[in-house]
Structures are given as structure tokens and as C-alpha cells.
Amino acid sequence: MNVRLRVDYASQRPAPGRRTLARWAQAALAGLRRRAVAIGVRIVNERESAALNARYRGKAGSTNVLSFPFEAPPGARTDLLGDLVICAPVVAREARNQGKSPRAHWAHMVVHGIMHLRGYDHRTRREAALMERREAAVLRRLGYSDPYA
Template sequence: MNLQLRVQYAAARAGLPARSSLQRWASTALRGLGRERVALGVRIVGVAESADLNRRFRRKHGPTNVLSFPFEAPSGTRSEVLGDLVICAPVVRREARAQRKPERAHWAHMVVHGILHLRGYDHLNRRDATVMEKKEIRILEELGFANPYLS
């Protein structure tokens, strides 16, 4: 599969994952999608932008780690675009410290988690959450990261 990845750094870039890492994590999370080509956007933001988007699109207060915006092509058309991820750098850093896990591992988890949402997975109920978490664990292990749900 050919991944066309567009990355926007809208937060201080120091310590953020390189485009090549985001590409690798995304490509692995997209395996088995059944498409020849996929276009995906990743925007890394600060607290204010994340909080604004979270309020506007999810009606939730405050910033969040990752938001997924799936793209739906108009009826009767085809598109390579899967959607966009918006990842909040300060939240990812804070969560990694709080969970005592490597920041790089948490970044990979947020990319994989967001892409699974774009692929239609969710965690609104326990059964769906279990399916999604097992897929996340398998993908992250393939990438060389530990199970993110073990504390």
C-alpha cells in the first residue's frame, strides 16, 4: 500500500516524532485495509487548538490526546483520503509521564489508536473496546512497543 502522509507541526517541534516515524507507525496501522493508496493527514497541535476542536466536534471540555476525523467521499465518488488525525503534543507528553511509559511509545499508540478510529473501530462499549485494544496491542508489538494497557 502506498501511503501519502501530510504532516503539520503546529506545536513547538522539539521532542516531537519525525515524519518518518509517523509514516512507519501509520503504515503499520493501515495494513490489511485493502486499498492500493491511502492519503492521511496528521496535525500535531498545542493545548488551545486541541481544546477548541474537542469542544466543537465532541462537545467535551479541555484538550484530548488524539482526535480522528474520518473523510467520507460524496456518494458515487472514490477517494484515497482516509481522514485526519489531530494529536495534542502536551497531552501526549503528560500522559506518557503519568503512565510511566516512554513518550515515543505513547506517540506510536496515539497514531495507531487514531488510525483505528479512522478505520471504523471504536470503544463505546466493552466488547468493541476489547476488539480495538487487541488490534492496538498487536500493531504496537509489531512496531516493537510494549502493550500500552499494562500498568
């Protein structure tokens, strides 16, 4: 599958490079029956994350990753799967607080966000269990441990 990733760095915090993000995205898209996929990724600060979280989820404060699946109008064909917004300071803080390597946590956030773009969710225990198993399998293939263990 051809994966096109557009990455916009809008945060001063360190974040993985485009190649690394693309490798993680490719792994998270394995098994998706499409010839090509386009995904936008925006790395943001806490202020932008909080504004988007409030506007689109009705929740206060910044969050680690937001996913915006793209729904094409009826009859339209596109490779666009959607966009991810990842908050660099939140990811760094969570990694530190959870005793995880920053790289492993970044990989998890990319995989988690793409699972949402693919239609997975965690609103119920059953949905969460399925999504977590999928994420853990992808991360294991990438050489990272299960983030839910």
C-alpha cells in the first residue's frame, strides 16, 4: 500500500521525524484493503490541542491524540483517510509519568490515532478490548511492548 503522510510541526517540543511517523503509520495500516492512503499529521502544543479538544469533543484541556476521519461525499473517490493531531507536550509528559520511553509512547499515539481513522473505538469494553489487541499487535511487530500491560 502506498502511504502518503503530510506532517506539520507546530510545536517546539521534540517529535519523531516524518520517516519514523510514516513507518509507524504503515504498520498501523497493515491489512487495510486500499491501494493508497493519505493521512495528515499535525504536531501541536497544549493550547492548540485544548482548543481542538473543546471544539470537537466538548472536553476541557489538552489531550494526547485527536483523530479526524475523512468521510468523502457520496460518489467521491479519495485516498484521504483523515488527520491526526498529536500534542507533543502531553505525549512527553505521559511517557515520563507512565515510565515509558518517549519513542514507544509516540508510536502508540500514532497507532492509536490511526486505529480511530480505521473505524475502531473504545466507547464500550468490547470495543476497547478489540482496539487494544490490535494496537498491541502492531506495536509488537514494531518492537515495542504492549502499552496496556
